[in-house]
Each structure stands twice: as C-alpha cells, then as structure tokens.
Amino acid sequence: MEKCTVIFQPTGKTVEVARGTNLMEAARKAGVFLDAPCAGKGHCGKCRIKIKSGKHKHEYTPLLAAEEIEQGIRLACLTWIQDDMTIEIMEVDIINDIMVEDITSASKGKLAKRTLDILSASEIEVGTGFTTVTLTLPKPTIDDNIPDFERVKRELKQVLGCEKISCFIEVLKKLPAILRKNDNEITLMLSKNDSGYDIINVADKKEAKPFGLCVDIGTTTVAACLVDIQTGEIKASANSGNLQMQYGADVISRIIYSTKDDGLKKLQQAIVEGTLNQLINKMICKLGISKDDIVFSVFAGNTTMTHLLLGVPAENIRIEPYIPAFRNAPVFRAGDILLGINKNAPVFTLPNVASYVGGDIVAGVLASGIWKGDETVLFMDLGTNGEIVLGNREWMLTCACSAGPAFEGGEISSGMRASSGAIDEVKINKYDLKPRISVIGEVKPKGICGSGIIDAIAEMFLTGIIDMKGKINKAIKSDRIRYNHNIGCYEYVIVFGGETEDGRDITLNEIDIDNFLRAKGAVYSGARTLLNNVGMSAAEIDRVIIAGGIGQNLDIKNSITIGLLPDIPHDKFEFIGNSSLAGAYACIISDEARQKAAEIADNMTYIELSADSAYMEEFISACFLPHTDTTLFPSLKKAMNL
Amino acid sequence: MEKCTVIFQPTGKTVEVARGTNLMEAARKAGVFLDAPCAGKGHCGKCRIKIKSGKHKHEYTPLLAAEEIEQGIRLACLTWIQDDMTIEIMEVDIINDIMVEDITSASKGKLAKRTLDILSASEIEVGTGFTTVTLTLPKPTIDDNIPDFERVKRELKQVLGCEKISCFIEVLKKLPAILRKNDNEITLMLSKNDSGYDIINVADKKEAKPFGLCVDIGTTTVAACLVDIQTGEIKASANSGNLQMQYGADVISRIIYSTKDDGLKKLQQAIVEGTLNQLINKMICKLGISKDDIVFSVFAGNTTMTHLLLGVPAENIRIEPYIPAFRNAPVFRAGDILLGINKNAPVFTLPNVASYVGGDIVAGVLASGIWKGDETVLFMDLGTNGEIVLGNREWMLTCACSAGPAFEGGEISSGMRASSGAIDEVKINKYDLKPRISVIGEVKPKGICGSGIIDAIAEMFLTGIIDMKGKINKAIKSDRIRYNHNIGCYEYVIVFGGETEDGRDITLNEIDIDNFLRAKGAVYSGARTLLNNVGMSAAEIDRVIIAGGIGQNLDIKNSITIGLLPDIPHDKFEFIGNSSLAGAYACIISDEARQKAAEIADNMTYIELSADSAYMEEFISACFLPHTDTTLFPSLKKAMNL
Structure with a gap:
C-alpha cells in the first residue's frame, strides 16, 4: 500500500495516509479540524480547503464555482489523495477560537446571581460536601513513628470528629513528599461520603481551594465555568465549538458515526480531549491553579451528548423504540473519561428525560424555576435541537423538535455560530432593499448567525422579497436578488464579497430559507402540540422563556413575524441565556440541587412527536411565513393586512 | 549523540541507545530481563551475557574466568556499548518461567483446606459481598421505553430488595449490546457496598462467575491464585520470579532504585505489567474466562513490595525514623495500578506492621492461627528477608532480620530459586566427600536453592570440610576442594560441569558460605532477641512454624546443625508453606478475615533490631556454626562432641 504525506498549513500538521484516502479522513487523522455539518456527505459545503500542491481526485459539486475550482479550492470530503500534498486550511481552527472571559464580566455575575436567587426562592440549600483543612502534623520520631497516612488520619479525626477517612491513590502517592517538603504542614481537600470523608487532593499551599467545573455541552457550542466551590464564585469561564462537529452537525449524524469502527471512541475523544480539556487548560492557566484542584464536575447536555461524553453506545437512541442506555448515570470519576481535572473528581451528568430531551433541558428547567412556580411557562431551548417544556409546579410536558442546526447557523450556506464576525441583526430598507447589519466584534462580517437569519427572513418577508413559502419574488429588479446557477435557485445578497472578511458574498438562498x-x-408546531395536549391556547401562557445559543439578540417581533414564537404580548417573553450552564452551576454549588434535578427529570412527561398523529399536520402548516393559519398571528395579520 | 542498535538474541528484541550506554540499562530499556541481585553493581555475577558482535568496553571482574572472557562472556552491568551490537542472553528469561499449576494439585487443595480449617476454628465467617444474578428483562417497547440501566435496576430492586444500585462506567458501556445480543437475558456480578450494590461486571453467559485474585508478592518470587469467590475453590495458580529483580535482589536496592528518575514507575511496571499481568493472563487463558470476571484482588507483600505495587514512594522506609507512607492502604481499584483484571475490582493490600514487617507476615499470622491460640509460637518466614513473630492470643512480638536473599539462592554464586533444575537436597559421604543430590524436576542440575545450601553447609560442617567459621580445611585432599583464583578463596564442587545443565560447575565457595x-x-539472633524481650528460653516455645520460599524441603536436623533453627525437639516444627498466599486467600473468601488482618497488624509489637543494643552482639555470635555459645545447641554438642 503506497503512502502519501499530507501537510496542512498554516499549522504544519502532517499525516501519512494510504494513497486514495479521503482528504477529510486525513484531516481528522492529523487532528486538523474541518467543519462538517453534513458529516462529510458533500452537501453542506463547509469543509472548503485550498490545495497548494499535490495530485488528487475530486468529485464535481455545485457548491464550488468554476473560478474557485481554478484557484485550487475543494471540498475536503469530495477530494481523494493521490500523492504527497500540501493543503491550506482556510477556516479558523475552531478550537483555537476558545474565549476565556474575564472573571469580572457582568454575564457571569448575572448567571451566578440569577441561579442563587432561584435556589434561594426555591428553598434549595446551597452547600456541598467539599471542604479544605490545613494541618500541621507533629514531626515523626523513632518513638512516634506511625506512617504518613495514619499520621494524617490521627489529626484529621480530631478536626472532623469522624472515624472513617479514606483517600485516593494519587493522594497517597503525593503525601510523603508534600509532608516533608513543607515541614509537615499540608492542606487537604476533603469530600464527604456516606460514612465519612475521602481525601481527594493534598497540597502544600494554604491557599489551595477546591474548584468545580460546570459545563453545558451543546451539540454545536460548549460553554464551561470554573467555580470556587466554597464561595460559589465563578472564577473563569470559556467557550468554544464542539470539536465533534467534524463528525456531523446534528445528533443523528453523530450517532451514525458512533456506530463505525472506533467512531464512539473518536467522538468521545473529540469532546473530552479535543474540546473540554482545551477549555480546562485555558482556564487553569488563567487562574494559575493545578488541575488536581478541580475536584468536582457537572455536565448538562442532551441525551446523545451525555452518552458520547461517557463513551456509552448511543445507537439505540435513534432506533425504535428509542431506548437510551441510561436516564440517571451513576456518578463516575473524571479518570473514567480521561477528563483533564483531578482523576477522582466525581462526574455528575444531569439526568435525561428521554432520547431527545436531555440533561441540558433538565438543567434549564432547574435554573429557570418553572418547576416551582404557579405560572404556566413555555420554555424553549433554541440550540441545535429545539426542545420545549410547558408547565408549572403541578405538571410539565416536554418534547423535542428536529430543528436541526439552523438556529446556530448550520445548514445555511453563509451561516455561522454567534461568534466574532457573525451578522446578528439585519434591517432591510423597503425602498432600495439594502440591508443595514450589525456584526459581532469589531471585524468585517464572515457569516450570519441565528438571530441575524431570523431578522433577514422577517425583513425579506415584510419587504416582499419573499412570499409565504419563502420563495424569492423574481419580478423584483435589484442587484441583490439573483439566480445562483451553481445551486439552481434564487438568492438575496446581504453583503457583497468586497466588504466581507474572506471576500465571499454573504447570501441567503431559497434552500437556506x-x-x-x-x-x-x-x-x-412542537409548542402547539404541547398546548393541544393540555387543551390550552397560546394566549393562556403566562410566560415564555427562551434559552439557548440563539438567545440574547433574538428580536421578538421578527421571531413572531416568521412564526417561530407565538403571537402573544412581548412583555411575556424573557431571555434566560445559557440556562443549561446555569443549571449545571446550581448543581456544582448545591447537593440539594442535584437531587432536585433528578426529581424534575422524573416529573416531566415526554411527548414523542413522531408518535403524535396530529404533529405532522401541525408541522406542515408551520413551515410557512408565518403559518397557514394566519388567525394564530393576529398582530401580524393586522399589520400586514393578511 | 551517536545512536547504537543493540539486538538481544534469542528473542530478537532490539533497542536503540546512545553510544556509551551501559548494556544492563539497554537490556532494561529493551524489556529484556537480566537477573541482577546486586542491582548492577558488578559483584553478584548473575547478569552474564555473551557478545556475538559489536565493539564495547568492559571492566575487569574476577567473576569471569579468562577463558570466559575469551568466549565473549561478559557481565552486562560492567559492559558499555560502543557500536551496534548483537547479544546472546544465556539465562532463561525469568518471566517465561511461569508455572501454571494443575487445579487439582494437592498443594492447592491443602492450602485451601488448611485455611478454611483455621477460619472455621477461629469462628471467622466465610463469605463476601460478591454475588451473581441472572435476569431476563421484558423487551422494551414504545410504551415501556425506560432506558437500559433503569430497566436493569427496576428488575434488580425486586430481586435484591434494595433501592440503591449503581454501576461502573465499563458496565454501562457494555450494557446496551449485551442486552440486545442475548434477548434481554444478562448475568450481573454484584458487589455489596455500605448502602446498596454496585454492578461490577455484566456478561451474556449464565455461567459467568466472579473470581478473586490472591497474590503473595515476594521480593524474589510471586505466587498467585484465582479463586471462585462464591465456592472458595482455587481454580488456577501460578508463580514466577518477581521481575523487579533486575533492579536489585533486596528491598534496600529497590528502594534506592525507586528514588531515581522514573525508578518508582519502572519498579511498579515490573511488578504489575511485567509480572502480575503475565501470571493473570496465563491463568485466565487456562480457565477460559475474561479478565473482567476477576472482580476482587488481595495482595500480601512486605512493606516495600506493597508500596511499589501501589506506586507509592517508599524512600522513607529506609531513612530514620523509618516511616512508611501507610500502614492500612485504602481499598483502591485495579485500574488505579493498571492491573490486568476488571478495572473496578477492589485492590485490598494486607496491612503493614512497620517498615520491615509487612502484609505478608500479617497474612502468615492470620493463616497460621497464632493470634487465636494459647500456645506460644515462633513463626519464621524464611524468604528474601527473614521476619519473625513470637506470641500467642495474648501478645505478639515481631522483628525483621536483614537476612538478604540467600535463602532464595541470592548472593550465592551457584544459587537459584527453588524451581526446576535446583538442587534441593545434599548429603555428603564422609569418606570420599562425594555428595549425593536431589534435583527439582527431571532435569540436569542448574544451581542450588535454599534447602540445598543448608544441607550442603551442614554436611560440610559435619564432615569437617568447613570449620565453625565456615572456612574450608585446606589440608583435605580432594578433587572437589580447590582454590578459586578468580575470586581468591577456596570452594567445594557439588557438581562438575560435565553433569550440569549449562556446563558450569556448581560450587559453594567461602564467600557464599x-x-x-x-x-x-x-x-x-532475631529470634533470640524476641525471646529475650519476654524473658523466655527456646525450650519454652510450644511450636515453631516455618513459612516462606525455603520451606517444604528444609531439613530440620541440618537447619539446627547450622544454627538457623533453635535446638528443640523436631516434633515442635511445622512447615506451613506459603502462608502469605494462604492469608491472602483467606481475605478473598472472607470479609471478616480482612477485618481480622487489620486487628492483627494493630496488635503486633514491632521490635526495631537496629535500635536494640543487644542485637548486634547476638548477631555476631550467631554467624558461626552453629553458634559461639554451643550450650544453645545441646543435641549437636553431644553428637559432635563440641
């Protein structure tokens, strides 16, 4: 078998593969991240690379223009290596895109404060079994020669008034040197168990503290915080893309990939080593702490993400009768999943409700307080999937909609996550059809994120560029409206290439729409189905809570205009931000919150939409602008004279 | 830095090292075992190799004859690599020397039976928290779609009448496939904990059983058994050398090696991966079970061996005031030490008494029943170290003597372990001074083991070949008595090269003696010191129990003759075999035995001989044949007219 060497620029990562290997496979093998929402099937066009040199075969795709082919641009998933090659990666390596936020930033204070308020209002006690003790031990002599561990226990028993003290092997390994290094003064991090205490870490510094790691594992985006467990203060936070994206944008493609040889292992590595450990490293470097100081971890993710995090087969999630491997995973240890914190730190995963409603939603319900109020709340998590909860302290219904990754920019030709360079607001002038845009960060636009797409579609609808079906009005004469021969449909140009980061036009075409x-x-239609299940109308909803990646810059009016949100008074809507992370945070600082999370998961009734006969009809009606039944959108009907 | 390639024959293992590297170091790096009781200091002569080709430097040693040098024979530890080399390994690779015994062998039945008798006589309950349950679960449907783990728990709760059921991550990973493979019939191995049960393994076969591994980790020899935990039956046993031997024969050399870069890690690897995992693999292959079926493990070893097994720094054991890192190690998991059994199997190590009296002695005391009888027993473990216990149910004293490895053939020029090819009995004809020997196995003799050396020295003394000081009588004319110019002293030839396995003479020289x-x-002198401590004479001892590698073929009369054992009636002596392994076995089959072991360790009073002013005098007197004070050996005095 002939071997070819492939070099990926600008990092210079190099890999040796057999002749004929697919370039996407080679990139994965080299540890080079390429976005691949379609999981390498050749139809999303996100894995564009530039060939600097080397013989190769490639398959024709309408996603590349002739002049792009000319310049050496290819889709990696449609390219096969024939000889030694040098490749230029054009997209930013997602994992270098980690943002470690300043610990004083308002958003984190807000997340902590809001969560603490909810816990306090719910009479959930804040407090955990983690504590630190600093001891100065008597120096060993020939007459008092009891071993190091027993010497520590002798002293600890007096301090804690407890007989049963154990430790982990790493502690026993470190103990002799630390005792002798620091004149028998040591700081112990302790974790309470059913019958006593475990020593989970030992340090020679008095100021050593136990930290907790809380993480929201989104299908697209991962957000993490490091928390001082004793004070509840968030000391650092960071977020990045989920490196599993290279194996597909949505949970279904990832589950399919997980059934391939080594697929499950690769997906687990992508989230743990590729994503989480990178985020953790950035945060511990910033705080100047040791990874062994992180003695607890809580993860909120959808059912598939939680399975893949733990390396547990997820394939039955998508096979009828849709059986996950677990609802409440036992509390494992960080070392079990090679997570880069203290090996013995407990790993708590928020419980799942069903195959497509997971711990992230349970965390969101916990953090938003729906479960304890009298108000009937519609909770919508608009991330890669769309999960919905309807209910109050008496009852809660939930369902999952196969929304796909569109809210986070996936499966949209110019789509991207809500990060630097994303257009997050769009306003179209009804006379000249020119858009006014707002871009995240002080950079040229690179693409458009969820809230920007909602604005654009609403404005295109209101200005008559598109009709109820989302089809572009060909009669309009504008340089911004044109036929795209490559993909065979019309498109609207939001920003011309001359003003974008990479020189490519930012457009929305009919397929995107x-x-x-x-x-x-x-x-x-998911929300409607839940309402129908309890015989309620939208007007009877007391409050709508919107969570998820799409959140902060979502325009309520536009979201109603496109028929995403129900047409009820705007003051009933509330953005809660990343409620999954907030719920995970609650579980770090409160043992009682973790118990409450299990109760919440048990008390939610899951409605399987694919088994609901009325759902498909609801869905079809809801795929119009705003809906086939315009009486559901009275304010819009009036404004537009529908 | 110039690199040289070194090939070790006959295995062909190859390693690349810097020019100038010591050949012993290169062998270790290549994973080639060379015996090195002196830890590579050039004075034991055990690391003989033959150079087939390649430039090298070597240091002169009297341990090699001129004709051996001529033939290319060198000591690896005194050879430095100057170019690419090919080396022939002449000694058997110790780890290929694993003996897996037949499960019906009498000795194992005896070990099990004797231990069960002791436990029964001591009213120690046999029984553990391990059990198996076979379930057939209802098939999941869209109406009964609870997840796999919760489905198992629902059924288990009914069987066990217990609410708290947890599992390890490996079980959760295996569960979905096993359930679906076998039509929802599964066998679970359960381990009871403080509040409920852990599922420690899951299998698709009804006949899957939980096994326990018990091991005696000797400094020189490692012996292991696999036990059916539920019936207590020993299903396989195996033993081999301790691969740590390449880093020195005694605990002191190993502790010193452990303080070098990576030394601790290498020593841990040598025992776990190099020795234990090999023994385990041989046994599981023989039994046709999976390593995951081994769900519990118990280790008995001296204090240093236990530290090195766990990878815990041992250096303070040999530095005044001699503080081990622990006495009672917490119960760790097999995965913590990379032991090749079920990753979550508890690892129980028998507690240490002091720096030089470890869990092997506690196991021996447990298995021999000293702690529960009225008789005053002298317990002697004659392995690489010599540990002694004196006592009864009321009190127990213990001490450790720096006996070194001589009882297991170490530091004896023709010495070897009591395995195939070892001379284990010697009788010398007083007229022609010719020896009659017995050899283990049906092979030509290769060397002489502990019991053989005792016989030989006793017979040489009785026949007048050596005097009270162990010096050879030069006046005797015999072709078996000669001066060895290489080492500069007289020696007695037991077997001439023509009749030995490797063609080399088997001798005992004055240095050996x-x-x-x-x-x-x-x-x-250790035993005398213990007796003196309680004001007892040897005659007052009710029973002498002899354990350890030297055991089975030890001749009592000869042992008294050389002054190793006290001169008391022969019927007071008892061989107990490997009592350390027997104690470990007791701990596998009985939870109560493990508690008893901790009590035994707590109740033993350790006498530090180096701090005992009278000991040195006792020792010097005891280094003669049989002793400077011949009144201590009345029977011998009478017989020999001393």
Missing part, C-alpha cells in the same frame, strides 16, 4: 423555515416550523 | 552464615545468623 427553506431549511430555516423547517427548523422554525418544527419548534412552533 | 559467609553470606549464608550471615543470613542464618540474622534470623537466629
């Missing part, structure tokens, strides 16, 4: 309408239709 | 007299002197 159709994808987005199906996403919003899935969510809206 | 001196080494052995110091070993026996250390043990005898």
